[in-house]
Amino acid sequence: MTVASKPPVKPGWSFGVITPRVGLNIAVIATLAAVPVYAALTGNTFALTLFTRVVILAIAALSLNLIMGFGGMVSFGHAAYLGIGGYAIGILAKEGIGSGFVQWPVAIGTAALYALVVGALSLRTRGVYFIMITLAFAQMIYYVAIGLDRYGGDDGLTIYHRSQFDGLIDLSNRTAFYYLCFGLLLVGIYLVWRIVNSRFGMVIQGARSNERRMRAIGFPTFRYRLVCFVIAGAMCGLAGALLANHTDFISPAMMHWTRSGDLIVMVVLGGMQAMFGPLIGALTFLILEEGLSRLTEYSNLILGPLLLVVAISIRGGIDGLITGRRGG
């Protein structure tokens, strides 16, 4: 089958043919799958720690790509979901509820509920107003966390026992935990792919493209966007639960507004509306951040402008660079 005879499927939705993009995706997946093996052979546990972080933040970026890339909803408060998920784990652990079967649903459910409230109040606005409202809510949650003296306030809270899934998986085994996160990321990518191409996904993408028009042809767009917002919030709440287990620590810094900015950068860097974009973006961002901070203490002075250049010059992010697609 030649490329020319293919139906013009939007790039990023086609999984069938080996293209440069698919090649890169496979390479990234294979590398991530091999990280624990490398860590075990070389005794380099730092690599495992770094890549666990990559995978977890990729889940958060994936959820952001669903609303921002596909839905056109630029949330500048996405780190709040990480924090809420993390605090659900930390607070329950501190109060003696160690079971993951309780902790994780609470983390996901609380993040979803928060998304429902924020979405209901913000999704009637557009553009800068939407960005500012999502940011304002995230800042509010940030200051609430600082005020939680019982849970460490500004200093944060150490988690002494990771979530317990008795008989199922031991999260304190770093390799097992890594593969759990990695598996959840792959499941997440698959779910987002299904959602985006479903009837629901068509409505979400149509509303990004032209919401007024969507209403005119008969779609009550608000409720679909709200549900999409809640799905993304729940997914990011899960990432927060994973992050708390990974670092054994929670603090308001998890949801500082710069973290929300980092997530946006990861999505844009990897390529909005590309299924593996958030993963590739998170990978690139965190490795650059890590590498530059070893070279110089002024790493942010290099990282910032570098990302700016990437964002301006290749609008489809790394995915766009590979597929030759301009950003949309």
Next chain:
Amino acid sequence: MAEVLLEIEDLTKRFGGVVAADGISLALPAGELHAIIGPNGAGKSTLIGQLTGEVAPDSGRIRFGGQEITSVPVYRRSQLGLARSFQVTTLFPDFTALDNVALSVQAHSGHSFRFWRKARREAQLREPAQIALARVGLAPRAASLVADLSHGERRQLEIAMALAGGPRMLLLDEPMAGMGPEESARLVELLRALKGAITVLLIEHDIDAVFALADRISVLVYGRIIATGDPTTIRSDPAVREAYLGEGAADG
């Protein structure tokens, strides 16, 4: 006489000091192709906006199919069978022509809280969309991105999208604007073919097309309907000639 499908009663809308709709009353029997003409700024687009629900009237009532819809939201009106095409083409540029029409079909086939099946593989959506595209003569362009369609083709697509939902009534807002003579002629043929099957409210500057197509014409000037009647009556109405046809015919 056929039953009245759309009934507008004393519709009034002011924007500051400008009266865009000044007590408009109009009744369209089912199956009629009714054209509204008038000079620029007469309030034609405001009238369409009020009918679709994007503009809230200050007073007055709108009934559609016997149901009061004055405060019914935009998407509900579409679901009730009141479809519109836009004056400024507002399609989804990064979707194919078929995707666009399929979305319109989807809007009229139950809720869209379906998260799993691939919408682009659903025959229930694609087949009616294909039929609507064929109806406006766009079938060969089904797989083209909207961004790659010509201006005239986008207008045709607009109408295919409006038709795809199986509407009882079409609101066409200047469908011929910016079209070449050939494309206009093709569109006139298409509208002629729809006549009788679907009630149409046509807002159009192309006077020749209007007089060729319309069963009845209303003339809107400064938010007020100054005359309603069949083309012959309107053509010979002295008030119309004075207010509109003289200058309007000149600038096209």
